[in-house]
Amino acid sequence: DAKTTQPPSMDCAEGRAANLPCNHSTISGNEYVYWYRQIHSQGPQYIIHGLKNNETNEMASLIITEDRKSSTLILPHATLRDTAVYYCIALLAGGTSYGKLTFGQGTILTVHP
Amino acid sequence: DTEVTQTPKHLVMGMTNKKSLKCEQHMGHRAMYWYKQKAKKPPELMFVYSYEKLSINESVPSRFSPECPNSSLLNLHLHALQPEDSALYLCASSQEGGWTTNEKLFFGSGTQLSVL
Numbered sequence: 249d250a251k252t253t254q255p256p257s258m259d260c261a262e263g264r265a266a267n268l269p270c271n272h273s274t275i276s277g278n279e280y281v282y283w284y285r286q287i288h289s290q291g292p293q294y295i296i297h298g299l300k301n302n303e304t305n306e307m308a309s310l311i312i313t314e315d316r317k318s319s320t321l322i323l324p325h326a327t328l329r330d331t332a333v334y335y336c337i338a339l340l341a342g343g344t345s346y347g348k349l350t351f352g353q354g355t356i357l358t359v360h361p
Numbered sequence: 362d363t364e365v366t367q368t369p370k371h372l373v374m375g376m377t378n379k380k381s382l383k384c385e386q387h388m389g390h391r392a393m394y395w396y397k398q399k400a401k402k403p404p405e406l407m408f409v410y411s412y413e414k415l416s417i418n419e420s421v422p423s424r425f426s427p428e429c430p431n432s433s434l435l436n437l438h439l440h441a442l443q444p445e446d447s448a449l450y451l452c453a454s455s456q457e458g459g460w461t462t463n464e465k466l467f468f469g470s471g472t473q474l475s476v477l
Binding site for chain 1: 467
């Protein structure tokens, strides 16, 4: 699986959009970009994933650049409950990858009142 | 029910004790996972069960022994642990036994283990 690089920490004001970047310059054509987050004292929580196209769900939007070398997770209206560590993971889909999520150091997002 | 339930939430054990961690899901998922997370570090995969068979063992020491009695249950048996094994142990499940394009992991809240 491709290595991902994220900033160690970011701040965001409550009610504003939080844009979390992720670099995955060595990603292969059939590797998906997954985002999970981990709120303190809880297990990681799935947010969103995508291959080439931009994706949106009830939690967030995922913007993947055309060359797929980087992506941005967007939380449109951040709340205090979005304070967490956010992990960007590149994962080969299908076959025997068995969901071997390899978590990097992630980005600590702190949402301020 | 979209929950993965782990018990106990906290466990303190001595180095000569034998204990077990339990994980349960009722989502009909066919793959289950154990992850280990040291303080201020990301989770690391330990084991993967697919259709109740051990598919992946990430070179975990034998003092950790996983067991999958049925598709809803996953245990982690602990024996002769060391203080450095103190960590948060996370269980997860996913729908398919293999990994499809829309697969996602559902995690429990973990068992915080302290080895004295």
